[in-house]
Amino acid sequence: MLDTTQRVLQPYRQGDVLLVPCADIPAGAVEEAAEHGRVVLARGERTGHAHTMAADRVCYFREDGTGRGFIRVAGPAPVDLTHEEHAPLAIPPGSYRVVQQREYQPRAAPRAVTD
Amino acid sequence: MDVRHSAQTVQTWRDRLAARVAFDLAAAEAAIRQVYRASALPEPGQMLWVKGPREAAQAIDFLESPPRKMRRAAMATVVLGSAAWVGLALAIDGSALAAGPWMQAAISSVFLAALGLAFGVWRRLPAWPSPPACGHKGGLILLGAAFFVVLAGSAFAFQRLGGLPVAPVGRGAVLVLAALAGTLPGVFLGLRIGRAYAHLPRSLLELRSSASVAHRLERARVAVWAPFQQLADGPQPHESLLQAYRDVHGEAFARQQAGALELGRLTRAPPGMIWDGSGWIAAGVFRDVHSGTFGRIPPHLDGIEDAARAAAATRAGATGSAASFADLAFHVDRLYPFAAVAVAVQPPTALALDAEGRPHAEEGPALAWADDTRLYAWHGRVVPRDLLAEPVTPSRIHRATDPERRSVLIERYGLGRYLQEAGAAEIQQDDCGRLYRLSQGLSEPILAVRVVNHTPEPDGSYREFWLRVPPTMTTARQAVAWTFGLPTADYDPVAQS
Numbered sequence: 129m130l131d132t133t134q135r136v137l138q139p140y141r142q143g144d145v146l147l148v149p150c151a152d153i154p155a156g157a158v159e160e161a162a163e164h165g166r167v168v169l170a171r172g173e174r175t176g177h178a179h180t181m182a183a184d185r186v187c188y189f190r191e192d193g194t195g196r197g198f199i200r201v202a203g204p205a206p207v208d209l210t211h212e213e214h215a216p217l218a219i220p221p222g223s224y225r226v227v228q229q230r231e232y233q234p235r236a237a238p239r240a241v242t243d
Numbered sequence: 244m245d246v247r248h249s250a251q252t253v254q255t256w257r258d259r260l261a262a263r264v265a266f267d268l269a270a271a272e273a274a275i276r277q278v279y280r281a282s283a284l285p286e287p288g289q290m291l292w293v294k295g296p297r298e299a300a301q302a303i304d305f306l307e308s309p310p311r312k313m314r315r316a317a318m319a320t321v322v323l324g325s326a327a328w329v330g331l332a333l334a335i336d337g338s339a340l341a342a343g344p345w346m347q348a349a350i351s352s353v354f355l356a357a358l359g360l361a362f363g364v365w366r367r368l369p370a371w372p373s374p375p376a377c378g379h380k381g382g383l384i385l386l387g388a389a390f391f392v393v394l395a396g397s398a399f400a401f402q403r404l405g406g407l408p409v410a411p412v413g414r415g416a417v418l419v420l421a422a423l424a425g426t427l428p429g430v431f432l433g434l435r436i437g438r439a440y441a442h443l444p445r446s447l448l449e450l451r452s453s454a455s456v457a458h459r460l461e462r463a464r465v466a467v468w469a470p471f472q473q474l475a476d477g478p479q480p481h482e483s484l485l486q487a488y489r490d491v492h493g494e495a496f497a498r499q500q501a502g503a504l505e506l507g508r509l510t511r512a513p514p515g516m517i518w519d520g521s522g523w524i525a526a527g528v529f530r531d532v533h534s535g536t537f538g539r540i541p542p543h544l545d546g547i548e549d550a551a552r553a554a555a556a557t558r559a560g561a562t563g564s565a566a567s568f569a570d571l572a573f574h575v576d577r578l579y580p581f582a583a584v585a586v587a588v589q590p591p592t593a594l595a596l597d598a599e600g601r602p603h604a605e606e607g608p609a610l611a612w613a614d615d616t617r618l619y620a621w622h623g624r625v626v627p628r629d630l631l632a633e634p635v636t637p638s639r640i641h642r643a644t645d646p647e648r649r650s651v652l653i654e655r656y657g658l659g660r661y662l663q664e665a666g667a668a669e670i671q672q673d674d675c676g677r678l679y680r681l682s683q684g685l686s687e688p689i690l691a692v693r694v695v696n697h698t699p700e701p702d703g704s705y706r707e708f709w710l711r712v713p714p715t716m717t718t719a720r721q722a723v724a725w726t727f728g729l730p731t732a733d734y735d736p737v738a739q740s
Contacts, residue, residue, distance in 0.1 A: 138737035139729075143696065146727045146736070213706075214698045215740040229726045232711045233622070234646050234687060 142209050142217045144229035145170050145179045153198045153223050157189035167199065169209070169226050177212040181219070188226075197226035259573055262594040268292070271574035275585050277567035278578075282463035284456055287585040295612025299579060299588050313436050316364045321429030323357035324390075328397060328425030329418055354394070357425075361386055361432050389428045397424055456580050467564040576612075589613060605631065605655075621651045631655070637664060646686050658691055659709035667691070675734075676719040678712075687714050692722035697739045 140147040162183035169179040169188070185202040201207050206218035258264050276286045293299045330350040365386060571578065579586035593611040595604035603609055609620035619628045630648060633639075635656040643649040653661050667681035667689070676694040683689060689711065696706040712722040724734035 138735055139727075139733075141736040141739045143740075146729075148727075148729070148733075209740075211740075213700075214696070217738055217740040227727045227729070229710070230728065231726065232690075232713050234650055 139227075140209070140217060140219055140224075142179055142211055142214050145209075146227040146229070147199070147209070147219060147224040148227055150198070150223050150225050153189050153200060154191050154196075157191040157196075157198055160188050160190055162188070169197065169199065170228055179209060179211045181207050181209050185221075199224050199226060259590070262591055264590070266589050267574060270570070271587065271589075274567065274570035274574045275578060275587060278460060278463075278571050279456075279580070279585075281467070281564040281567045282456075282460045284459060284582075287581065287583060289584040291584055291586045293586060293588055293614065295588060295591070295614030295616040296577070298614040299577065299586055302579075302586050313364060313440075314433070316360060317429060317433040317436055320357055320361045320364065320432055321426045323353055323360060324425040324427070324429045325422040326425070327354040327357055328394070328421040331394065331397060332418055332421040354390075357428070358387065358390055361390075361428055364432060365435070386428060386431065389431055393424050393427055397421060456582050460580050463564065467568055621654075626651060637661070649683075649686075653689075657709075658689075658711060659693065659707065662689065662691055662709065671718050673719045675723040678716060678719045678722055679709075690714050690716050690722070692716070692719050692726070694719075694723060 139149065165183050166178075166180040167183050167186045167188045169181070171178040181199070181201075184207075186207055187200045187202075189198040189200070190196070191198065200223050201219055201221045203221040206220045208216040209219050210216045255264070272290055275290060279286050291302055293302050327350060330346075330353060334346055334350055574590075576588040576590045578588075589612070591610050591612045593608065595607075595609045603620055603622045605621075607619075608617035610616075610618040617628075619626050619631055621631065626648070630651055635652050637656070640649060640652045640656060640661065643652055662679050662681055665681055667679040669677050670680045671678040676692045679691050679693060681689045690713065691709045691711050694708050694710065696708070699705055710722070710726055712725055716722040716725060718731070720734065721731045724731045727734060
């Protein structure tokens with residue numbers, strides 16, 4: 129079994145999405161509604177595939193001003209992060225910052241990777 | 244705040260910006276009236292709807308040279324033409340010729356002035372609301388030919404007659420005839436003007452002034468949106484720009500269109516051609532998507548440009564002036580506000596965006612309006628149509644010297660495929676992936692990290708990805724951490740799939 133402290137500090141990754149544990153959700157973050165009972169963390173550009181979680185115990189927040197996304201997973205058990213092309217990933221209860229992978233572009237702002 | 248309501252608003256905005264909302268004329272006109280009222284301006288007497296940016300530019304061309312002005316110019320052509328021909332008649336008469344070369348110079352000047360004026364008027368004839376007139380060049384040649392034929396014919400006739408008749412009656416009659424002949428090109432021009440304006444509404448033809456009220460509206464808008472602006476600017480300007488893109492798409496892009504319109508390039512599209520924005524590209528207007536400087540701002544309020552703030556205003560449940568500007572941004576692609584007339588552009592018919600909300604389409608235009616204006620874009624970067632249309636070959640990539648063009652071509656070809664074929668060197672490898680480097684002569688080298696999915700495909704193989712990273716990266720771990728915006732030490736996922 130994993131050490132609890134390590135579990136809090138280390139991020140979870142599913143393809144192009146990384147969940148970085150954080151102490152709390154910023155005060156300026158606004159909750160966004162779920163779509164058909166699913167919380168969508170990121171959506172693929174071409175395939176329409178998406179990284180989603182069941183909305184029962186998961187809330188998605190977006191911080192005004194920075195656009196950063198956060199999720200809060202309520203207890204007691206972990207909730208699966210699912211994607212059409214990846215194995216489900218059990219995310220333990222807690223708060224996380226949602227990081228979308230990006231790619232370098234010469235002379236421009238980095239661009240998000242969406243699989 | 245009601246979460247459900249706010250999500251619905253965001254979704255409605257996404258639909259609008261993806262061109263999935265049908266154009267609602269009544270709502271759009273109401274929104275325009277509202278912003279005039281919110282800015283303490285009288286409502287515009289006339290609303291002029293155009294289908295896209297090109298038509299808008301043509302309509303504004305039209306407002307800048309209204310029929311009154313054009314007709315005055317045609318009258319001047321008639322007068323100058325008559326003067327030239329009467330002068331010619333007198334010059335051919337023996338006694339006048341004797342008056343010396345100054346007389347000939349004077350006649351030539353008047354003749355050239357008439358011709359120049361006619362050319363100028365002809366070029367300014369409005370192409371709106373019809374597509375750019377096909378006969379622009381042909382018409383000019385015809386007009387010049389008319390001048391020449393009438394002039395040469397008159398000169399020949401006078402010479403045959405051996406100068407002007409001596410009797411006062413005959414002499415007067417010939418001079419009147421010459422004056423009438425001189426009016427012919429002017430009359431021809433007048434008829435052409437009449438035809439160009441024939442199908443326009445009378446109220447528009449009688450416009451005396453179209454003075455712009457853009458500055459007043461702009462001030463009102465800035466005042467109304469100051470709080471939303473502060474919200475959007477936040478502590479991290481780059482992130483907030485990204486947020487604006489994500490939520491409502493393409494602010495910088497809209498600004499670029501503004502710059503292009505100002506150059507007046509839209510009206511000069513070759514007839515019968517689909518206009519793909521390459522003129523804008525040639526002018527360098529679209530060089531840098533993130534550029535903040537666009538020279539003089541033309542008199543317009545841009546719907547997409549305002550969309551970020553408008554969506555924020557809508558989401559915050561704002562009422563009053565803020566709501567009216569938000570409505571404007573929602574219903575109108577772009578507004579050119581004048582005191583007497585509001586020129587408004589209908590929203591685009593197609594708008595394809597990437598996951599970050601930047602205009603992007605791999606096949607076909609990223610933006611299209613009903614007036615056949617089309618724009619091709621690759622992740623927010625406006626590109627010529629041929630860059631996306633023709634197949635990519637390694638030799639084509641090598642020929643592309645511009646790094647931006649080259650990077651688009653490499654992406655289309657496939658980054659991994661290109662790097663492997665071009666002989667990129669593996670410079671480091673660790674449990675995060677492999678780091679490759681390819682030198683590109685004087686340009687910065689291409690660095691890419693090759694990573695493998697942790698979940699096998701249905702056939703048991705593992706899918707590979709190539710991600711381009713900054714040229715300063717030295718290890719695969721550092722590169723992958725960079726792609727998630729983390730310091731190398733912090734990137735250590737406990738679980739992956």
